[in-house]
Amino acid sequence: MQTACSPADGEVFPLPLLPPPTAPASSSARSRNRFTKKLRLWKYAIGLIHFLNFLHVGTSRHTKKLYAAALVDEPNQAQKAVWRHLLQISKTGLRVRREVPPTGGQPAVAALVKSAKVDAMGYATVSKTHAQVPMDASRIVEPSDERVVDMLQALPQDERQFYAREENVVELLGKSNVIQQELEQQYAFVGGSLEEYLKYFHRQDIPTNMWEWKRFRDVKAVAGFSVVPKKDGSSQRKLLMCCSFNYLLCDPRNRSSLGMQGAGALTRIHVTAGDKLELAACDQSNAFTRVAVPSWMVPYLAAPPVTAASVWGLLPGHLKATISEFDLVSPCYKRLPMGCSHSVHILMMINLQVIGRSLRANAVVETGQHDIPPEEQPNRLLEDLGCDHSFGGCNDDEWWFRFQVGVGQRFESGYSVQEWWDAIRAARSSSDRTIVVMNFSGGERRDGDVQEHVEKLAAEANIKVLMITVDLGCDSRWDVAQPETFHELMRMLEGYVDIIVGGPPCSTVSRARHRRGGEGLNLPRPLRFRSCPWGRAGLTTAESGRLREANRLWLHFMMACEKVSARGGCHLFEHPEDPGVEPFPSIWITPEMIQLELRTKARRVTFDQCACGAPVKKGTTVSGTLDGIGEFERFQCPGVGPEHFHAGHATGLDERGSFRSRRLQAYPPAMCELLARCIVKSAQRMVTEGSGPTGYLLPAGVQAVPTAWSFSHSQMHSAGVDILNEQVVHGRRTLLSSTQAGVYLHVDDTLTFSTESCSLSAADMMHTVANSMEEIGFVVPERVLPNEVVKVIGYAWSPSTSTFSLPPRKRVLLQRALRALAVQRRVEVAVLRAVIGLWSFGAQLRRDLYAVPFVIYNFIDKFDGLTVRLWPSVRQELIHMATAVDFMYALPRKSFNTYNPVFIASSCFIFRVQMDCGFAGSVERRWASEQTFKTYLDVVPTVKRTLPISFLLEFSGRAMGEGVLDFDGFEIPDVPTLQGLPQA
Structure with a gap:
């Protein structure tokens, strides 16, 4: 299949090597310094070319033959355009590398993996024990007021009806009291001293409506009480480990279609040609702690008990009348704990409803259906x-x-198909069923x-x-x-x-x-x-x-x-x-x-x-x-x-x-x-x-339907808003334009997207959402305007280029860690697994990159928990994965044509690799050893062009500036604009 270049331009791959920069004739320090920089940039770009050529042939076992094929006298126009793009990536990579202080390879691994440390031999290892942070009652951050969000009132009507009744949420059928007691014995502990534990409850600034004291024999489950450090390094976050309660709860996954895919949602954004993306963000403070749970849930959220005498002054009068000082009492949490398996689902459903209702109300320009019905035009x-x-x-x-x-x-039905869609979405989002x-x-x-x-x-x-x-x-x-x-x-x-x-x-x-x-x-x-x-x-x-x-x-x-x-x-x-x-x-x-x-x-x-x-x-x-x-x-x-x-x-x-x-x-x-x-x-x-498709009780094996707050531009709305969480679940993309904006919710972080030409600006939407959240009881102190956004949901954001990427420090450390692991003779598989997980987080920005690792997954599965000798094929993949980090970025594309053959080829590449390389199933097991995989590399069908081309699509559809690098005697002529594609 031909790539993005036309037949007149010739083949793109194998990509020829860049000619080295010409040594300066002058011996001045300035000339030598400029030549050194050019040489460094040239070497960086050569590494990227080798990586793309490797992807082109699907293996690195024929490097000599591939190197010979890349030596051509005169590259064609498309190849020169690719050179320019790779030089720009190399320039960015070198700049980012200079911004991060130098570290060794093993310290880079330890800096990336929180549970890793460098041992006496200089190798990074994962600690087998958890480093418990000592509890300091005075440093635990809690809300300073008693404002709460009533959970049942804030949930959508179907979720409200479901969580209103204990028998809907707690499943006792098939549950063992013995297992519950074992869970409480193992996890219902206090992560600190008893003195600090009691000191926390005697704090004068704890809201009075946060805890409720009960007799220990009246509680239904006991949770552990511990703390973890917050980002500032000094304050602490309280954690209730509700393992016993989670065991009794029903599985929340059947009720959740939240579309919380992080980068998977960001890469679904497209922008109309000639427009620019705007991004604003807001973050709730103590979001889980603000949600007040229903009364039936409180006995399940009991912290470890203490003697009544130690907290006698905190107990209510009606409880004192029924106990003695020697009885055990438990503080029961009345807020939504982070350690509950349903907490994320509950908070997301509350926030999605707030976002949907506030933006719908903000975008309405008139109410009701069309004032003038469509005129019938009989044949x-x-x-x-x-x-x-x-x-x-x-x-x-x-x-x-x-x-x-x-x-x-x-038109006698009263609704068109789209109008009926709007009507049933509004019905599902209403306060009553x-x-x-x-x-x-x-x-x-x-x-x-x-x-x-x-x-x-x-x-x-x-x-x-x-x-x-x-x-x-x-x-x-x-x-x-x-x-x-x-x-x-x-x-x-x-x-x-x-x-x-x-x-x-x-x-x-x-x-x-x-x-x-x-x-x-x-x-x-x-x-x-x-x-x-x-x-x-x-x-x-x-x-x-x-x-x-x-x-x-x-x-x-x-x-x-x-x-x-x-x-x-x-x-x-x-x-x-x-x-x-x-x-x-x-x-x-x-x-x-x-x-x-x-x-x-x-x-x-x-x-x-x-x-x-x-x-x-x-x-x-x-x-x-x-x-x-x-x-x-x-x-x-x-x-x-x-x-x-x-x-x-x-x-x-x-x-x-x-x-x-x-x-x-x-x-x-x-x-x-x-x-x-x-x-x-x-x-x-x-x-x-409460049954039926729009009810709160779901039949066995049926996945919950996603929320329905997205709406399009119409006579009722000045501009439409796509909730990206819903688009992810439906497998759709969002085209931002002058009449369409977007919102993405990641637990308590809200991102608003718009374009410069849209009537709904990202900043206005962000303030609308944040104000609506505060109206129901949340606190939203962190509001970031479009020109101030630097990082969102773990990814760096560049307003000037409208690009999502890994943060510079994490990007550099990840490359150093991968290359450090690649040169080791023996590797601890737990460390390797952790680093690959971080690499996968970045690869979500370009899902094509998941086609690079294959043998490494088999290696991890086979030697999990061991320290073993590194396979040569794993070493090669680690090196290529380190180079692939340079391509971990995503920028919103212009509108696309799904029938473009290159788009189809790029979309099908991962599927073909799954079929040929076997990410799962019998094929993967067949090639589970090093020796058989070497044989496999020789027989696997060659997959050409598709993945490398998808990497190079960033420069499609937009002008490439001249003067990326002024190599002496190396001039890159103008090239025609290539038809671009969105990320598959």
Whole structure:
């Protein structure tokens, strides 16, 4: 595959070596000094070239052959452009290296890894014991006031309902009291002296609403009490090690879709061409300590007990009356401890709601839906033909003609797809639960339809319901047969819709197709038979088009039904009953429908619509998981008689020339009312139990849906805001522009992103969010404006170049540590693992770099916890990983084209390496030894160009300044701008 260069420019790789700088003719000290700097820069760039060439061939085992190939007489234009880019990287690397004081390799390892130290032999080792920081009660930092954030009031409504009840959070089934006691014996200790422990509780500045004293026999779990030093080195942070409580808690991972990927979120940002990124940040102070937990949680957060006599003056009067001075009492924490497994999830959900609500309110320019509804633009051609806007009730040739012409611009559903997205997101983010219902193929809105009955019954039951009735014949925007619309629908069903009902078009299984005659008129031919329910052979173009459309709608609605029911929701699928004899087809005999019913445990009921008020019998079958679906069985035809009769035929043409079957498409009144009662009955159960896709109780194995606070620019909002946490979960990217901004939340750190042209500035958003957090009880003293941001979530930020990178000191120490480990004869694997972990933190800025290490992972897994001789292949990877640190940076790209072949190649590289090199699975185990891996290197398919090109994409799409380096006799001509790509 060709790379970013055009064929006229030639191949980019192997990249030729830079010519060395020319020695100066003058012998002056200034000339020699300049030549030394040039030579140092040249050597640095040569190292980067060797690294990229290594990536090009996928191995370093053929260095001589590769070196010979890199010796060319005249590089092409693209290669010179790459040279210029590498010289710029080298310049930056040398500058950063000068800023960090020199250290040896092993001290660099010890400086990076907190638990490492240099032994007497000069090697870095990891300490096997934890260095406990002595507790100093006077240095423990606590809030100076009694302001708190009520946890239940601040959480979103579904999380509030979940955490309000102890039985939802604490899982005692399958838990052992013996294991709980063992955990408390091991971890429920005081990390300091008893004197300092008691001194802490006697401090006068401790808020009175932070601790509650209880008898030791009344507490339900005991946590350890310890401290760790804060960043300033003098003050201390209190830690409650809630190991016993965590053992009793349910797993929080199923409830969390927080998208907290750090650099993985930052690299999803794109900026429109010609615009510049702005970044502001704010940080909460003592965020966890500010959150007041519900009363049921307090007995689970008990610190180690003390005798009542030692704290008698601190005990409340009602407790003193029930104990003696020799009894044990425990201080129970009333705030959110950092050591609780649910704490990060709780704080993130509180902060995400504050951010979403404040930014939505700040961006609103008007309320309600569009003041002027979209103007209907009927299709004049269809009007001239005297046709309505329904695909049913017409022959196949007429349907095919309408399909090609279009049904016109009818907007009768009330919402477009995007407007419905906004509505259900707002419903999920509201303070009270709203049951969301979607009715498909519901026809035109009319008096007494299903939606009218649902809204009336829900109001009587005091239940909030948001419902939409969609039909392609009434609204051209809801063609669920189209991939784009169906994709949006499936996204909606991932936790935003509780109930879905509908009946896909049934004209292709109509019994009328199997009749001939009638008033001398040939009815449409059968498109299916019982032996081939998905379609017969020998169809015309029009018939095939109608069949494919119907099949697509059938399958799409089946998938939608299963999607909703799998998350605890309800569905109903309506279609004509199965005739049960040849040649009549039916959807109810297809394996797809039968398996759907088995997987969702659906119930199938057959009834007659004439008993509901229809003019003819019309046997109908409904299948689904709606509550009360069995009540449809009472609608059975009693037979024609004086009190029950059928009005005419259901086939042929009426007096107006239309097919009589069209009048049967609308549900009769009694059927609409009963269906509405089933919907409301299911909604009542969901609200009472807290179940359903939008409820707080999740079915087993179902992952929680992410929050829904992102919104786009519209008539309601002056500018949209993307919550990057949500975009990460959905696997989407964010394009910042004049009408779109972004926010990323990392526990208690909030980053706001904008562009210079956006109406929502990063600074204004940051202050809006910080003020809203303080309104509910948090304290946000640290607010950093765009021109003051230096470091965010562990990465350095350069406003001038809009680049995220590793902090300079960590970058240099990491390179020194990797090279120091590479020259050791023997290595402690625990130290190696720690350094590789830090390298992985930086590689998140460029995920392509994860393709570099491979043997080292096998080495660590095989010799974990040992000190062993270093494999030569591991040594080579360590050297290349050290060079790769220079590429650990990310800058927001301009908008991109996902169909660019280079983007596809770069995106697929990691997958190909996983398949070929085996990051996991049997392939990895196969090459687990040094010797077999050498053989593997010779047989693995060569992967060319993709990864190196992805490294070089930074200079694409932007001008490269001249004069990067003034080598004598070395001039780099102008090169055309290369088409850039975002990071894969």
